[in-house]
Structures are given as C-alpha cells and as structure tokens.
Amino acid sequence: MRTIVVFTLLLTNTLCSRLSLNSKDFKDIDYIDKQLYVTYSGIESVSLAGLGIENIPQGMVRSNSIRSISLPENKIREIRKHTFDETPNLEYLNLAGNSISIDDLELVHENLKLLIFDFQKSAEITDSNFLTKELKIRLPNVEVLSWKGLNHELLLSWMKSFPKITTAYLSDSNYIQMVNTSAIAENAFNLRNFHLERNVIDEFVMDAPGNIEQLYLDENPLKYFWINPNYQSLKILSLSNCLLSEMPVIYSLQVLDISHNEVRSVTFDMLQHMPLLRYLNLNNNKLTTLPEVHHLNKLETLSLGGNLISNITDIFMANSLKMLNLKGNNIDNIDVAEWWQLDRLEYLDLSHNKLNSLPSLWHKSMPMLKHLNLEFNNFVSLENVQIHNFVDLREVYMKNNNITYIDINQNIVRLVPKRCTVYVV
Numbered sequence: 001m002r003t004i005v006v007f008t009l010l011l012t013n014t015l016c017s018r019l020s021l022n023s024k025d026f027k028d029i030d031y032i033d034k035q036l037y038v039t040y041s042g043i044e045s046v047s048l049a050g051l052g053i054e055n056i057p058q059g060m061v062r063s064n065s066i067r068s069i070s071l072p073e074n075k076i077r078e079i080r081k082h083t084f085d086e087t088p089n090l091e092y093l094n095l096a097g098n099s100i101s102i103d104d105l106e107l108v109h110e111n112l113k114l115l116i117f118d119f120q121k122s123a124e125i126t127d128s129n130f131l132t133k134e135l136k137i138r139l140p141n142v143e144v145l146s147w148k149g150l151n152h153e154l155l156l157s158w159m160k161s162f163p164k165i166t167t168a169y170l171s172d173s174n175y176i177q178m179v180n181t182s183a184i185a186e187n188a189f190n191l192r193n194f195h196l197e198r199n200v201i202d203e204f205v206m207d208a209p210g211n212i213e214q215l216y217l218d219e220n221p222l223k224y225f226w227i228n229p230n231y232q233s234l235k236i237l238s239l240s241n242c243l244l245s246e247m248p249v250i251y252s253l254q255v256l257d258i259s260h261n262e263v264r265s266v267t268f269d270m271l272q273h274m275p276l277l278r279y280l281n282l283n284n285n286k287l288t289t290l291p292e293v294h295h296l297n298k299l300e301t302l303s304l305g306g307n308l309i310s311n312i313t314d315i316f317m318a319n320s321l322k323m324l325n326l327k328g329n330n331i332d333n334i335d336v337a338e339w340w341q342l343d344r345l346e347y348l349d350l351s352h353n354k355l356n357s358l359p360s361l362w363h364k365s366m367p368m369l370k371h372l373n374l375e376f377n378n379f380v381s382l383e384n385v386q387i388h389n390f391v392d393l394r395e396v397y398m399k400n401n402n403i404t405y406i407d408i409n410q411n412i413v414r415l416v417p418k419r420c421t422v423y424v425v
Contacts, residue, residue: 019416023425024423026351026395029301029303032279044066047070049071051074052074055076055077058080063087067090068090068091073097076098076100077104079105079107082108091111091112091113093112095116096117096146100117100122103136105117109138110141113141114145115142116146119148119149135161138161142162142164145167148170153175154170154179157183166192167194168193171216177201181206189211194215198219200221202222204225206227213235217242218242219241221242222243225248235255238255238257239256239261240261241260247263249274253277254278257279257281258282259285261284263286264288271291271293275298277296277299278298281303286307287307289309289311290304290309290312299321300323301321304329306329309329310331310332312334317342319341321344323346323347326348326353327353328353330354331355346370348369350377351374353376355377356379356380357384357385358386358387363386369392371393372393374398375397375398376401380401382406382422387415391417393419394419395420
C-alpha cells in the first residue's frame, strides 16, 4: 500500500512527466518488413469473395475501368482462355482458395500484372506426364506471382509463362523439397524477390542465382546451405528457423536474418567478408560471446537476443550502430569500457537479463541514446540505473524489476533526465 501512495505523490506534482504508471511497450528492434503478403492499392475493383461461385462465364465482368478482381474462397474449378477478355485493363486477379488444377488454368491476358493462385483445393496430381507439359497460361506482363501451398512439384521452366516476373511467392508447400537453382537464370531472368518460406527444402545450393536480390527461406529444414560468396546481386537473405549451425558468408548482403538457428560462433573472418551489412539478426542461437563487428561501418541494427551471452568483456561494436538488442541473455554485469564508441546508438534493449546496476559513466560511450529497455532485471532502485547524464534519453522501461519503493526524497529531478519518462509498470 505504501508503494501506491508514494507513486501517487510523484505523479500529482510537477514531476509527472518523469515517472509513469502507464504501460507502454518498447519498440521492436528486430522488425524488418519481409513483404510476406501481396498488396494492391487499385481503386477500381470487384470483390466476389466466398460466394460459392463455381463457374466464371466469359464477360462476367465487362469494364474498361476495372483494374482488380478478387474471387478467393469460391468453388471455381477452371479458368478458360478468354474469361477476362472483357476487362482489358485488369491488373490484379485473386483466385486463391478455389479448386483449380494447373491443367485447368488457361488464363491469357495482356495487361495482368499480379496473380494470386494460393492454396488451391484441387485433387493431387497423379499423372506421371504432368511435369513434362507446358503451362496453358500466357501472361506476358505479370510481375508478381503468389502461388503458395502447391500440391504438386514445381518446375522452374514454368516461369517462362511469366517473362517479366520480379517477385514470386512459392511458400507453404509439402511438395517443394528442392529447387533447381541453375534453372533460375535461364527461366526467370527478371526475378528479384524469391519467397520460399515453410517448404520442405533440406538442401539449397546456388552457384549462379541470376539477378535475385531478396531470398527468403525461413522455416525450411535445411541440412545444407550454400550460395556463391562472390555473388554480387543478393542484398537480403532470410534464413530464420532453418536448423543451421553456421552463418553463411556472402559479400553483397545488406540484410541477414539467421535467427532461431543453432549458430554457436560468428568469427571476425566471417564478418570481414560482409562489409555492406546494415541489419544482422542472430536472435535465439547458441552464442556465448558477442561478435566483433567494429569493422562493419554500415551496420545499423544488431540483434543478439535470446542467446547464452553472460560475459561481455572485450567487445568491439560498430560506431554506426543505431539499434542494439541483447534481450534475454544471462548478462549480470556491464563495464563502461566495453561500450566505447557507440556514438550513434539510439535504441538499446537489455531486458530479461540479470543486471542490478549500470556503471556511472556509461553515458559517455552512447551520447545519442534515446530509448532504453531494462525490464525484467534485478534493479532495486532508479539510482542504480545511472541515467541522469543522458541528455537525449526519452524513454526508460523498468517494469518487473525489484523496485518496490521510490522515496520522494531521492529527488527524481536528479535521477531522471529532464525530457525522459520512466515506465515502471
């Protein structure tokens, strides 16, 4: 009862902006937009979702102005060649969740740019000659293809039906166990973004990946992964939750997500061959020490949450870092020397560790710090946090520590920077 009274006194005087009893969540440092879903912003549209439609007669939609037609979750079994001839300016077509086999998709359209053909409920294909057949599709201007949940094998030669394709979503299938990577350059020259998440791919080898810039293989049971380290086009690589024990090394990478794997070490030799990295996510691996990243002068986000790090002596951080995540390790002590030269750091997450104090001069090594997360540690007072000298600090998150009493005589003005709010619950 005493704690509640003291907090109430603090929040009813001029110090109310320094200490808050309102709950607020810390920014998700790890977030990166992987563009997992197709989006379309066209205004002139027709939506006929989930109406039990079985057939689409030619001319069902007749309009020169319609750009988008959505027909997901119906009972459509076939699309004939001239079905959409009466909508000549159609750009977006959603046929997800119907029962159309690939052999019954005879779609031809000159202006279509985006096709969604996800999770068809058609029977599994047993025709042994099926994979030798050419697709009956002719879509020369499709740029984005979403074909999730394939219920048969995939031939990359089919990509020839989409000569301008730049983005392909081929995820969530129990039939995609391997990808003939040598066929990518030959059949999908313009492909830039390739999504293969949640398939059953256990080996992935690419010597000549064409012009792919973004590759997503999250949640595949990879036993072996290799891409030519000298490949120059790949900028984003996502390998989260793939059972990997080693971090891949590719010179051109700017974004690498290898979270939720079995990586035990990241050496200086590995990182020195990836000088363009801006974002590195190593969350939830088996790391016991911090990687040496001081030479990565473009690195802005480093995420090391959920590892086994306890001793952080001899750390070498990049001066370019703006966001650092060390959440959920076993850190119980920080020496100011270890944090030297984090001049641009704005977000620091040290939550879910075993800290009970921070060094008195640590503000000198991160003068731009604005947001600090110290939730779920062992702090017993604000004095032990040592934040009063941070000029730009705006938010400190302190809930679920061992702070049971705040004495107004401690002088909150002295403990908390002028424009900073401390969230204690």
